[in-house]
Amino acid sequence: xxxxxxxxxxxxxxxxxxxxxxxxxxxxxxxxxxxxxxxxxxxxxxxxxxxxxxxxxxxxxxxxxxxxxxxxxxxxxxxxxxxxxxxxxxxxxxxxxxxxxxxxxxxxxxxxxxxxxxxxxxxxxxxxxxxxxxxxxxxxxxxxxxxxxxxxxxxxxxxxxxxxxxxxxxxxxxxxxxxxxxxxxxxxxxxxxxxxxxxxxxxxxxxxxxxxxxxxxxxxxxxxxxxxxxxxxxxxxxxxxxxxxxxxxxxxxxxxxxxxxxxxxxxxxxxxxxxxxxxxxxxxxxxxxxxxxxxx
Amino acid sequence: xxxxxxxxxxxxxxxxxxxxxxxxxxxxxxxxxxxxxxxxxxxxxxxxxxxxxxxxxxxxxxxxxxxxxxxxxxxxxxxxxxxxxxx
Numbered sequence: 001x002x003x004x005x006x007x008x009x010x011x012x013x014x015x016x017x018x019x020x021x022x023x024x025x026x027x028x029x030x031x032x033x034x035x036x037x038x039x040x041x042x043x044x045x046x047x048x049x050x051x052x053x054x055x056x057x058x059x060x061x062x063x064x065x066x067x068x069x070x071x072x073x074x075x076x077x078x079x080x081x082x083x084x085x086x087x088x089x090x091x092x093x094x095x096x097x098x099x100x101x102x103x104x105x106x107x108x109x110x111x112x113x114x115x116x117x118x119x120x121x122x123x124x125x126x127x128x129x130x131x132x133x134x135x136x137x138x139x140x141x142x143x144x145x146x147x148x149x150x151x152x153x154x155x156x157x158x159x160x161x162x163x164x165x166x167x168x169x170x171x172x173x174x175x176x177x178x179x180x181x182x183x184x185x186x187x188x189x190x191x192x193x194x195x196x197x198x199x200x201x202x203x204x205x206x207x208x209x210x211x212x213x214x215x216x217x218x219x220x221x222x223x224x225x226x227x228x229x230x231x232x233x234x235x236x237x238x239x240x241x242x243x244x245x246x247x248x249x250x251x252x253x254x255x256x257x258x259x260x261x262x263x264x265x266x267x268x269x270x271x272x273x274x275x276x277x278x279x280x281x282x283x284x285x286x287x288x289x290x291x292x293x294x295x296x
Numbered sequence: 297x298x299x300x301x302x303x304x305x306x307x308x309x310x311x312x313x314x315x316x317x318x319x320x321x322x323x324x325x326x327x328x329x330x331x332x333x334x335x336x337x338x339x340x341x342x343x344x345x346x347x348x349x350x351x352x353x354x355x356x357x358x359x360x361x362x363x364x365x366x367x368x369x370x371x372x373x374x375x376x377x378x379x380x381x382x383x
Contacts, residue, residue: 014336104319106340107333133340136333138364 015066015105017112019059020073025049028063031070036097040294045075045095048293053079053185055089062112064098064105072098074109078119079288082178083279091119094290096130110137120276122284124291127270134273141271142281143254148213149263150248151238162233164240165196171205174198179205179225186287191295192222195240197233204229206237207287211250218248222286227257234260254281299354299382304375311349312371315342328371343368350374356381 020028029042029049049060055078063073075095080087093113098106114121114137123134135141165171168187172180174196183205186192193210196203204226211220219241224230230237238249253265274284286292305328316323316337323337332338338346347368351358356378358367367377 103339104316104321104342105336107338107343108336111331111334129340132344135360136340136343136364136368138366 015064015071015102017062017064017105017108019112020049020061020063020075021059024063025060027070028060028073028075031063031073032075032095032097035099036095044294048094048290049075049077051077051079051185051288051293053077053288055080058116061093061095062109064102064109066102071102072105072109074113075290076113077288077290077293081285081288083283088279088283089119090288091116091121092289093121093123093134094125094294096123107133110134114275120274120279120284122272122274122289124272124284124286124289125270125296126273131271131273134275137275139273139275140281141273142284143252144267144269144271145253146250146266146269147253147256147259147263148218148248148250148266149234149238149260151218151242151246153242154235154239157233157236157239161199162197162236163199164236165203166194166240168194171196174200174203175205175225182225182287186292189292192292193219195237197237197240198229202229204233206230207292210246213248213250216247217245218250219246221249221251221255222291224251224255227255227282231256231258231260252286254284299379301375301379304354304378305371307353308350308371308374311346312338315346318342326371328375330371331365331369332371333365333369350378354378354382 025046026042029045032045033040033042057078061074061076064071074093077092077094079090081090110133123130126134131141165174171194172183175183183194186207191209193208195206197206198204204224206221207223208219208221211218241249274281309326312326313323319339321337326335333343347363368374
C-alpha cells in the first residue's frame with residue numbers, strides 16, 4: 001500500500017476537504033483566531049501563509065467545509081531551499097485545528113496534505129497527539145534535546161580577526177549568494193535577529209531570538225548556515241551576545257555535529273517531526289517554517 | 297494461537313465499527329481495502345486505540361517505527377502484518 005492510494009478513497013457523505021486558496025485565506029485565518037488562538041489576529045495568521053519563499057505554492061493548506069462553513073483545517077507553508085546544492089521543496093504543516101464534532105475528519109485532512117507529491121513535509125510545533133498522528137503517516141521524530149552553554153567574554157577572538165556583524169545592512173554583503181538569499185528571505189520578520197560571524201570569506205549566518213530559561217535572558221539560535229563554522233566561532237558570538245545582555249546560547253542538538261565544551265543538554269521537549277525519503281533531521285531547518293513566519 | 301485471515305479481518309472490522317459508533321458514525325460499509333485514516337470514520341485517538349487493541353488481542357508487541365499506514369492502514373494491511381509477524 002502506498003500513500004498515492006489516498007486519492008482512491010471512496011466518496012462518502014461527509015464534509016468536503018478543499019485546498020485553501022488565496023481567496024479562502026481570510027476566512028480560514030478568522031477560523032484560526034476564533035478556534036485555535038485568539039492571541040493572533042487573522043492578519044497575523046495570514047501573513048505567515050503569504051511568505052514568498054521560492055516555490056509556486058499549490059495552496060495554503062487544506063480545510064474542511066460543511067454546508068459552506070469552515071469546520072477545520074491545516075495550514076501549510078511552502079518553500080524551496082538549497083540543500084547540498086540541490087533545490088528541495090518543503091511543505092511545513094502548521095495550525096491544525098478541527099472542531100470537536102468533526103474530529104474524525106482530521107486524518108483525512110492530514111492525508112490530503114501529505115499526499116501531495118514532490119515535497120518534504122515538516123511539523124515543527126506538533127502537540128503530542130499531532131506528533132503521534134503524523135508518525136502514523138510515516139513522519140519521523142527528531143532529536144528534541146537542546147544544547148545550552150554560557151556566554152562569556154572572549155577577548156582573543158577579535159585578535160584573531162573574528163568579527164560579528166549584526167547590522168542588517170552589512171550582513172548580506174559578507175555572505176555568499178545562497179546564504180544572502182536566506183537572509184533576504186527572512187529579513188522582513190521583525191522578531192528575528194541576524195548575525196554574520198567569522199572572518200572575511202568565511203562567515204556563518206546565524207538566526208536567533210531572545211529567549212528566557214528560568215528567568216535568565218539568553219539567545220536561542222534557530223538556524224546557522226554552517227554548523228562547523230558556527231561552533232568554530234561560537235565564542236565570538238557568545239561575547240557579542242553577552243555584551244547585549246544575553247547570558248547563554250541555546251541550540252537544538254540535532255543542528256550541531258557535536259556538543260561544544262562547557263555545554264549541557266536539556267531534554268524533555270516535544271519532538272518535531274518530518275517526512276522525507278532522502279533528507280535527515282540535520283537537514284530540516286527552522287527557517288522557512290512557522291517557527292519563523294509566526295512570532296512564536 | 298491458530299490465526300485465520302478471515303477471522304482476523306472480521307474481528308478488526310467489528311472493532312472499527314465499534315470505534316466509529318462511539319463517535320456516532322456508521323462504518324458498516326467499510327471494505328477491507330479502505331485506508332482507515334482516510335475514511336473519516338476514525339479520529340486519531342480511535343486509530344491509536346485500534347492499534348493498542350490489535351496489539352493486546354493478538355499478543356504481539358508493535359514497535360514504534362512499525363506503527364504506520366503501511367502496516368496498519370487498512371483491514372487487509374493489518375491482517376497481513378499480523379500474519380507476517382506470527383509466521
